[in-house]
Every structure is written in structure tokens, then in C-alpha cells.
Amino acid sequence: MDHQNTNNSEMNNTSSHSGYSDPNALGNTFPPDLPGTPAERLKHSGPGISSFIVGLVALLGHITTFVLLFLALNNTLQLLGSSLSREDLAFHPAVVLSSLAFLVCLVLNLSGVILGIIGLVLKNRRKVFAIIGLILNALFILLFVGLILREIYLT
Numbered sequence: 001m002d003h004q005n006t007n008n009s010e011m012n013n014t015s016s017h018s019g020y021s022d023p024n025a026l027g028n029t030f031p032p033d034l035p036g037t038p039a040e041r042l043k044h045s046g047p048g049i050s051s052f053i054v055g056l057v058a059l060l061g062h063i064t065t066f067v068l069l070f071l072a073l074n075n076t077l078q079l080l081g082s083s084l085s086r087e088d089l090a091f092h093p094a095v096v097l098s099s100l101a102f103l104v105c106l107v108l109n110l111s112g113v114i115l116g117i118i119g120l121v122l123k124n125r126r127k128v129f130a131i132i133g134l135i136l137n138a139l140f141i142l143l144f145v146g147l148i149l150r151e152i153y154l155t
Contacts, residue, residue, distance in 0.1 A: 044126045048119025051133025054112035058140060061105040069098035106144055112137030 072094030089095065112133055119130025
């Protein structure tokens with residue numbers, strides 16, 4: 001009986017070190033995983049994934065806005081002909097609504113940039129989605145700034 005109690009206490013001692021049993025006790029000859037080795041799987045950063053998703057949603061929003069604007073203006077120009085002035089076209093409801101939708105998408109892009117930066121700063125996390133989200137969101141903001149600067153200096 002004492003022999004069984006000592007065997008049980010030895011098994012409990014080997015498994016109590018790290019919460020797992022000793023892999024060499026089972027006959028495995030591979031070396032144990034050390035901290036920092038590739039076998040240690042890093043999680044993706046939550047803000048990085050959020051940045052990527054926000055970038056995709058904003059991309060779909062930009063595409064939808066431009067398609068709907070083009071369809072509405074094309075339909076209006078076909079109905080009224082070319083008699084619309086530039087001022088009338090600027091205050092067309094489709095232009096006003098698409099401008100607001102475009103600004104909402106830019107606010108989404110700005111929040112995606114912030115989330116991407118937060119995802120890059122986190123330690124011990126994968127940075128793939130944070131980098132992709134940051135690039136995707138920053139690209140639209142830079143494109144918007146470029147379009148504004150182009151219109152300021154060319155007109």
C-alpha cells in the first residue's frame with residue numbers, strides 16, 4: 001500500500017510543475033518547447049482584426065457610394081438633358097447624400113487607422129491584420145487628401 005502512495009505522489013509531483021505531465025516520461029524524445037520558439041503560437045491582435053474589418057467595410061461603402069452616385073447622376077442627366085448648370089448639379093440630392101456617405105466612410109477609415117496603430121503597438125501579438133488594416137485605411141485618407149489638394153491647386 002505504501003508503494004502505491006509513493007508512486008501516486010511521484011506522478012503528482014511531475015505534473016504539478018507546469019500543469020502538464022513530463023513529455024519525456026511518456027517516451028517522447030523531442031526537446032520541450034522553450035518560450036520564444038516558433039512552436040509558441042501568437043494570437044492575432046483584436047484591434048488589428050478590427051482595423052482590417054473596418055477597412056473592408058469602408059471600402060465597400062466607398063464603392064457603393066460611387067456606384068449609386070454615378071447611377072443617379074446618369075439617370076438625371078438623361079432625363080433633363082445637358083441643361084443642368086454646374087451649381088444645379090452640385091446641389092443635386094444624389095451629390096449631397098453621396099458626399100455625406102463619403103465623409104462617413106472617411107470617419108470609418110480614420111477609426112481604422114487608430115485601431116491599426118493600436119494593433120501594431122500591442123506586444124506578443126501577430127501584426128498582420130494590423131498592418132493590412134492600417135495600409136487599407138490610410139490609403140483612402142491619403143487619396144482623399146490628394147484629391148482635395150489637387151482641386152485646390154488646379155482650379
